Structures are given as C-alpha cells and as structure tokens.
Amino acid sequence: MIRTENLTKVYGGLTAVTDLNLDIKKGEFFAFLGPNGAGKTTTIKLLTGLLKPSSGRALICGHDIQAEPVEARRGISYVPDFPFLYDKLDPLEFMIMVGQLYDMERNDILRESEELFDTFDLNGTRSQLIENLSHGTRQRVALAAALLHSPQVLIIDEPMVGLDPRSARVVKNVLKKRSRAGMTVFLSTHVLNIAEELADRIGILNQGRLIAIGTKEELRQQAGQDGALEESFLLLTRTEQEIAASR
Amino acid sequence: MQSKTFFRILVDTNLRLLRRRVIAVREQSWLMTTVMASFVLGYWGASYLMFHHGFHFLASLPGVGGMVVERMLYLFFAFLFVMLVFSNMIIGYSSLFKSQETQWMLTLPVPAHEVFRWKLVETSVLASWAFIFLSAPMIVAYGLARDAGLLFYGKVFLLFLPFTIIPAAIGALVILVVTRYLHRRVFKWALFGMGALALVACVIFVRPINAQDLQESQMIGALDQILRNSRFTRYPLLPSSWVAQSMIAWGEGWAWKGTFFFLVILSNALMAGVICVAASGRIFYDGWSRNHSQGSFKLGIEMLDQKISMPKSWLLEPALRLIPRLDSCTRALIVKDIRCFWRDTSQWSQFVIFFGLLGLYVINLRNVTYDWHNEQWAVFIAFLNLGASSMTLGTLTTRFVFPQFSLEGKRLWIVGMVPFGLKRVLLQKFWLSSVVAIIITVSLTLVSCLMLHVPLWLTLLFSATGVLMSFALCGIAVGIGALFPNFGSGSTANRHDDNPAKIVSGFGGTFCFVLSLVYIAIVISIEAAPMWLQIYGGVLRRDQQPWAMVGAWLVVSLISLLATTLPMQLALKRVDEMEM
Numbered sequence: 001m002i003r004t005e006n007l008t009k010v011y012g013g014l015t016a017v018t019d020l021n022l023d024i025k026k027g028e029f030f031a032f033l034g035p036n037g038a039g040k041t042t043t044i045k046l047l048t049g050l051l052k053p054s055s056g057r058a059l060i061c062g063h064d065i066q067a068e069p070v071e072a073r074r075g076i077s078y079v080p081d082f083p084f085l086y087d088k089l090d091p092l093e094f095m096i097m098v099g100q101l102y103d104m105e106r107n108d109i110l111r112e113s114e115e116l117f118d119t120f121d122l123n124g125t126r127s128q129l130i131e132n133l134s135h136g137t138r139q140r141v142a143l144a145a146a147l148l149h150s151p152q153v154l155i156i157d158e159p160m161v162g163l164d165p166r167s168a169r170v171v172k173n174v175l176k177k178r179s180r181a182g183m184t185v186f187l188s189t190h191v192l193n194i195a196e197e198l199a200d201r202i203g204i205l206n207q208g209r210l211i212a213i214g215t216k217e218e219l220r221q222q223a224g225q226d227g228a229l230e231e232s233f234l235l236l237t238r239t240e241q242e243i244a245a246s247r
Numbered sequence: 248m249q250s251k252t253f254f255r256i257l258v259d260t261n262l263r264l265l266r267r268r269v270i271a272v273r274e275q276s277w278l279m280t281t282v283m284a285s286f287v288l289g290y291w292g293a294s295y296l297m298f299h300h301g302f303h304f305l306a307s308l309p310g311v312g313g314m315v316v317e318r319m320l321y322l323f324f325a326f327l328f329v330m331l332v333f334s335n336m337i338i339g340y341s342s343l344f345k346s347q348e349t350q351w352m353l354t355l356p357v358p359a360h361e362v363f364r365w366k367l368v369e370t371s372v373l374a375s376w377a378f379i380f381l382s383a384p385m386i387v388a389y390g391l392a393r394d395a396g397l398l399f400y401g402k403v404f405l406l407f408l409p410f411t412i413i414p415a416a417i418g419a420l421v422i423l424v425v426t427r428y429l430h431r432r433v434f435k436w437a438l439f440g441m442g443a444l445a446l447v448a449c450v451i452f453v454r455p456i457n458a459q460d461l462q463e464s465q466m467i468g469a470l471d472q473i474l475r476n477s478r479f480t481r482y483p484l485l486p487s488s489w490v491a492q493s494m495i496a497w498g499e500g501w502a503w504k505g506t507f508f509f510l511v512i513l514s515n516a517l518m519a520g521v522i523c524v525a526a527s528g529r530i531f532y533d534g535w536s537r538n539h540s541q542g543s544f545k546l547g548i549e550m551l552d553q554k555i556s557m558p559k560s561w562l563l564e565p566a567l568r569l570i571p572r573l574d575s576c577t578r579a580l581i582v583k584d585i586r587c588f589w590r591d592t593s594q595w596s597q598f599v600i601f602f603g604l605l606g607l608y609v610i611n612l613r614n615v616t617y618d619w620h621n622e623q624w625a626v627f628i629a630f631l632n633l634g635a636s637s638m639t640l641g642t643l644t645t646r647f648v649f650p651q652f653s654l655e656g657k658r659l660w661i662v663g664m665v666p667f668g669l670k671r672v673l674l675q676k677f678w679l680s681s682v683v684a685i686i687i688t689v690s691l692t693l694v695s696c697l698m699l700h701v702p703l704w705l706t707l708l709f710s711a712t713g714v715l716m717s718f719a720l721c722g723i724a725v726g727i728g729a730l731f732p733n734f735g736s737g738s739t740a741n742r743h744d745d746n747p748a749k750i751v752s753g754f755g756g757t758f759c760f761v762l763s764l765v766y767i768a769i770v771i772s773i774e775a776a777p778m779w780l781q782i783y784g785g786v787l788r789r790d791q792q793p794w795a796m797v798g799a800w801l802v803v804s805l806i807s808l809l810a811t812t813l814p815m816q817l818a819l820k821r822v823d824e825m826e827m
Contacts, residue, residue, distance in 0.1 A: 084351040
C-alpha cells in the first residue's frame with residue numbers, strides 16, 4: 001500500500017531523506033521512529049505529496065503520489081501533529097464538510113460520524129465550537145474526521161500528543177482495530193512504547209537514512225541486545241561521539 | 248471530485264464561518280459593536296462630506312471644473328488599482344503558501360490547481376472588500392453630484408466585481424512566479440531593492456512646480472500642473488481608466504459608453520482569470536513544495552554566504568551594549584523583538600509598503616512649496632503635514648505595536664516566567680516602540696518641514712509635538728494591546744497562526760486605532776487653534792501668536808502625558824494581576 005523507491009529530499013544544501021526504500025503491506029501497522037530532525041516529518045510530507053521529492057518516488061495504493069495525486073490521496077488520510085480544524089465549526093459540521101470533500105453521501109456521513117463520536121467519546125462536545133475544545137478533544141476530532149471515509153492508508157504524526165491516558169488508549173484500540181480490518185497505518189512517533197505495543201514492523205530513521213527495519217525481535221537482533229525497544233533504538237541511533245566514547 | 252462541488256462545499260463552510268464570526272462579535276461585547284459601528288458610520292459620514300464638498304468645489308472652477316473632477320476619478324482608480332495589486336500579493340502569499348488550511352487542502356483528493364483557484368477567490372475577496380468599503384462614500388458623493396439615479400450605484404457595484412479580479416490575477420501571478428523561481432531571502436532583498444529604486448526614480452522624475460510661474464496665476468498653474476502630471480492615469484490600457492470612463496459615462500447618462508467599458512473590464516477580467524488559472528496548474532504546487540523545502544540561501548561564495556545567512560545580530564548587540572544602564576534581560580528582549588520582526592515576512596512586507604507610501608508623500612511635498620502661497624494656505628499646509636505624519640504614526644503603532652503583547656501572550660510560559668516579570672516586558676515594549684517612533688516621526692517632520700520651508704520655530708514646535716505624539720501613541724498601542732489582548736483561540740493547534748494582521752483586526756485593534764485618531768484630532772485642533780484664531784478669527788495679534796502656540800503646546804503636553812500614562816498604568820495593573 002505504501003512503497004517508496006530511493007526517495008530522497010534535499011533542502012538547500014541539507015539532505016533530509018536519503019534513498020528511502022519502504023514497502024508496507026495492506027493492513028500492516030508500521031511505526032516510524034527516529035531522533036529529532038531525522039527526517040520523519042519530511043518523509044510523511046513526501047508520502048502525502050505535500051513536498052516534491054528531489055529524486056525517487058512514493059506510491060500510495062499503487063498510485064505515484066506525484067503523477068496521480070488525486071487518485072493516491074483518495075485512499076489516504078493524514079493527521080499531522082497539530083491538525084488544522086475550522087475553529088468556528090462544531091465537530092459534526094466539520095465531519096460533514098470533510099465527508100463531502102471525500103464525495104460521501106450525507107446519510108453515510110451522519111451514520112459514520114455517530115459511530116466515530118461514540119468511539120472517541122465526542123458526543124458531549126458535538127455542538128460546541130471547535131475553538132472551545134481542549135487540545136486532546138481537538139486531536140480526537142481530527143482523528144475521527146480522518147477515519148470518516150474509511151481510508152486504505154492512515155498516515156499519522158505523533159497521535160498521542162496532548163491525549164489523556166484514557167483517550168490515548170481509545171486511539172490505540174481504534175488504530176489497531178482498523179489495522180486488523182485492513183487499513184494500513186503509518187505512524188510516526190517518539191514514544192517508543194507505542195511502537196512496541198502496536199506496530200507490526202518498525203523503521204528507524206537517523207540523519208535521513210533508514211538504518212533499521214523489521215519486527216521488534218529483528219531490531220533487537222540488529223542492535224545486538226535483548227532489552228526493550230528503547231535499548232535497541234538508543235544503540236542504533238548513537239552519534240559518532242557516543243560510539244567513540246563507548247570504546 | 249468536481250470543481251463545482253469543491254467550491255460549493257467551501258462556500259457553504261465559509262458562509263457558516265462568517266455568520267459565526269458576526270454572531271461572536273455581537274455577543275462578545277456591546278462596546279465593541281458600538282465602537283465599530285460608530286467608526287464605520289463616522290468614516291462614511293466624514294468621507295461623504297469631504298468628497299461632496301470636494302466635487303462641488305472642483306466642479307465650480309470655471310472652464311476646467313468638469314475635467315478636474317474626471318481626472319480625480321482617474322487618479323483615484325489608478326491608486327486603487329496599484330493598492331489592490333499590492334494587497335493581493337501580500338494576502339495571497341500568506342493565504343497560498345503560509346496557511347495551515349492550504350496545507351490541509353493539499354492532502355485532500357482534489358487537484359492542487361483547484362486549491363489554488365479557491366485561494367485566489369478567497370484572496371481577492373479579502374484584499375478587495377476594504378477598498379470597496381472605503382470608496383463607497385466617494386461613489387455616493389459623485390452620483391449625487393451628477394444627479395445619477397439609483398441604478399447608477401448598482402451598475403458601479405457590478406463594475407467593481409470584474410475590476411477586482413484583474414489586480415487579484417496579477418498579484419497571484421507575481422506571487423506564484425516569485426515563489427516558484429526565487430528564494431524567499433532573495434525576494435526579500437529584491438523587494439527592498441525595488442522599493443529603493445522606485446523612490447530614486449520618483450526623486451528623479453517627479454518634478455517640482457515652478458514657483459515663479461505659479462505666482463502669476465496660481466490656480467490655473469496648479470490645475471494645469473495636476474492635469475499634466477496625472478495624464479498617465481488616462482492611459483487607455485490601464486484597467487483603472489476603463490473603470491473611471493465607465494463610471495463617468497454612467498454618471499453622465501451615456502449608457503452605451505458606460506456599458507462598453509464595463510464589457511472591456513469584464514472581458515479582460517475573464518482573460519486574466521483564465522491566464523492565472525492556466526498558469527497555476529503546476530506552478531502553484533511546485534512553488535508550494537519549493538517554499539517549504541528551502542534551506543538557507545547560498546551563493547556558493549563562502550564570504551558572501553556568511554554575510555547573507557548570518558544569524559547573529561553582529562551590529563545590534565554591541566550597539567545595545569553601549570546604552571548605559573540597559574540590563575541584559577531588557578537587551579535580550581529588544582534583540583528578540585527586532586530579530587522576530589525582521590524575520591517575519593508578514594511584518595516587513597507591510598512595513599515596506601508603509602514606508603514606500605511615506606517616501607512618495609515626502610517626495611510629493613516638493614510640489615507644495617510653502618513660501619509662494621498666502622498665509623492661510625501656509626497654515627493649512629503646515630498643519631496638514633503634521634496631521635499626515637501623525638496619522639501615519641497612528642497607523643504604524645496600531646499595526647505594529649498593538650499586536651506585540653498578544654504575540655507575547657502566546658509565549659507567556661517563557662517571558663512571563665523570567666525573573667523581572669511581565670511589567671518590565673510591557674515597559675520594554677513601550678520604550679522600544681517609542682524610540683523607533685520618535686526616530687521615524689522626527690525625521691519625517693524635519694524632512695517635510697524643510698521641504699515646505701516652514702520657519703525654524705514652527706519646525707521645532709512640530710518636532711517636539713512629534714516626540715509627544717510618539718510617546719502617547721505608543722502608550723495607547725502598548726496599553727490597549729495589553730488591556731484587550733487577542734490571543735486567538737488559544738488552542739495548540741493554532742499555535743502557528745501568529746499573524747499580527749489578524750490580531751489587529753479584532754476589537755482591541757479597532758479600539759486602539761479609533762483612540763489614536765481621536766487623540767491626533769484633539770492634538771492637531773489644539774495646536775492649530777492659535778494660528779486659526781489669528782488668521783481667520785482676528786482674535787489674536789500676530790506678535791501674540793508664538794506665545795499662544797507655546798501655550799497650546801503645553802496643553803498638548805498635558806494631554807499627551809495623560810494619553811501615555813493612563814493606558815500604560817491600566818495595562819501595568821492588568822498584567823500585574825494577570826493569571827498565566
């Protein structure tokens with residue numbers, strides 16, 4: 001569902017992503033990890049077609065995001081870390097608008113919205129303007145809107161920021177359930193235990209390069225240690241100074 | 248998704264948003280509604296009277312009256328056209344390339360050019376409504392002066408719709424090409440360079456009136472000069488001349504001629520729209536991607552690159568260290584404010600336009616030499632100049648100083664927690680803005696007085712008034728900015744939406760502007776009173792006039808002191824009690 005072929009992005013003189021090759025299958029839950037500035041958000045922007053790659057290409061649902069952007073985007077939803085919402089709409093109005101933008105029938109929008117509001121515990125806030133909602137609630141509204149048209153691929157950047165433990169649990173459950181039902185999830189995060197708990201496979205990006213990819217066990221093998229994912233991550237993303245200091 | 252459906256959904260949503268905003272304004276504060284309504288009605292009333300008397304006066308000039316009135320319309324629309332192009336460029340850049348909404352729309356299953364088309368319409372409406380609002384009194388005054396029927400106003404309104412599309416298309420095309428092919432840092436310097444070149448060109452090519460010729464027959468000479476210098480506005484390929492011709496023809500009752508020029512505008516607007524939309528397809532997306540992919544600009548020459556991308560204020564900090572008793576915290580805040588201002592595109596682009604207009608104003612002062620006119624004219628021009636300078640300052644403080652606290656408010660977690668407290672932050676903003684305002688106002692006053700050949704004592708008096716006004720207007724802007732802050736929705740999702748122009752458009756900004764205008768009107772009236780009384784009323788003798796003016800200045804000082812300290816005191820009290 002998501003395929004990248006030698007995807008590269010250069011900003012001025014800085015190479016943010018270098019020769020990224022990914023192949024993520026239908027229904028796979030893929031976690032994308034990396035230190036700050038590793039190139040995760042740039043990769044996401046390349047996958048969603050917001051940025052043009054300097055070389056290589058990205059295919060979403062079999063469509064090249066640059067050559068056939070509309071066809072590719074029909075199958076995806078993107079939730080950034082700070083999603084855009086219309087402050088003066090209420091959550092239901094926002095859902096209706098988003099549904100219409102994805103060519104959904106009004107009855108389907110209302111039915112799906114009801115389900116999603118129940119799932120994300122948004123019934124109490126449906127008639128409040130979005131500007132009056134807390135960050136966590138806004139995050140849940142954005143996620144509900146992203147799932148409204150049942151996308152084949154969900155690309156999500158730091159979904160747990162600002163969520164209380166209960167809401168975080170709900171989001172994790174929904175993502176896992178949808179993934180099992182066939183939706184591909186591409187989740188970028190710094191929170192290692194989310195990746196550890198949810199992901200089928202994990203990719204680690206460091207300085208724009210994919211330095212490791214595989215299941216948790218495979219990453220442990222690559223790192224050469226048996227501890228938690230955190231240990232593997234820290235070992236794999238060591239800087240040159242840290243490597244030199246450890247010798 | 249079809250283009251029509253996409254547009255319909257967005258129109259529905261935006262109408263709903265607009266309705267909610269209007270309701271929110273009505274529910275938020277009766278004071279706000281009253282201030283805004285009074286301001287709108289006051290502006291319309293005053294402008295209508297000014298245009299009404301202006302048209303009647305000009306029309307009464309023997310022989311050339313009708314021609315001068317027509318030329319004023321040509322000039323007005325030419326000026327409007329240029330301002331609309333600039334306005335579309337500024338709003339278009341933010342809307343197309345900096346808005347979070349655009350980023351979101353680009354992830355939807357709609358082609359990028361559809362997003363561009365929608366944003367073009369949105370920009371055109373945002374950039375044009377104010378100009379239609381501002382020109383309404385002029386159109387009504389002209390229509391009444393020409394005894395045009397009700398249909399005339401409807402037709403002129405229709406005329407404005409295609410007219411606003413042409414500058415919108417030009418502005419969007421310029422922004423598209425610049426963003427696609429120029430690095431924003433290069434663009435920034437190119438804009439400053441073009442501004443400087445335009446000023447130099449004005450200095451060279453705008454020729455002053457020959458005072459000797461005018462002394463013989465002042466009015467005819469002045470009119471001849473105006474008509475000669477404004478000939479360019481009749482250039483037949485200028486869209487503004489089509490609007491003027493259409494409006495004049497309809498005003499005179501020449502229906503076919505008016506309709507002909509309306510159709511000329513309509514066809515050109517449609518063509519401009521087609522060119523813009525056709526060019527937008529790939530350029531917009533490429534430009535957007537490029538705009539969000541730019542690293543620091545490099546020429547490839549190490550020494551030059553170091554200078555261009557130099558992040559440190561290599562001159563600023565050492566210069567601030569020279570100021571005695573300026574502690575490191577205040578210095579850090581000043582450096583931060585100047586850096587943030589300099590690096591914020593939405594700030595400096597408008598700043599450049601402000602100063603471009605100021606430059607044109609100063610250059611044009613050469614056409615109003617002081618000493619060849621009679622005394623009444625001299626008083627009028629000198630005070631008109633003081634009024635223009637202070638109005639510019641009032642606009643600048645409202646636009647740039649008022650939002651400072653609101654912008655800081657979103658970062659209260661850092662500036663509010665530093666050991667010296669928010670009161671010092673507020674005072675730092677007041678002093679920094681006052682110093683900058685004094686430099687601008689006094690320079691402008693000195694240059695304009697010099698060009699008008701105003702006597703030295705009057706120049707000094709005006710400069711001293713400029714200093715007082717700088718303190719007062721900054722006091723009002725900083726004070727009202729803290730008393731009526733506009734922190735937006737406060738949501739983290741909107742944390743990138745720190746647009747100062749949006750902050751100014753709220754109640755606080757309007758209130759600040761109205762208060763500044765009231766203060767300026769009071770100050771100018773008091774300062775002008777002695778001269779007025781001497782020349783027109785005959786109450787004062789000529790030898791008493793300077794003393795009366797000094798007395799008036801002292802009254803102005805007291806009022807300025809009040810205008811400075813009252814909002815600042817209230818604001819300091821407010822931030823002292825503020826819960827973060």
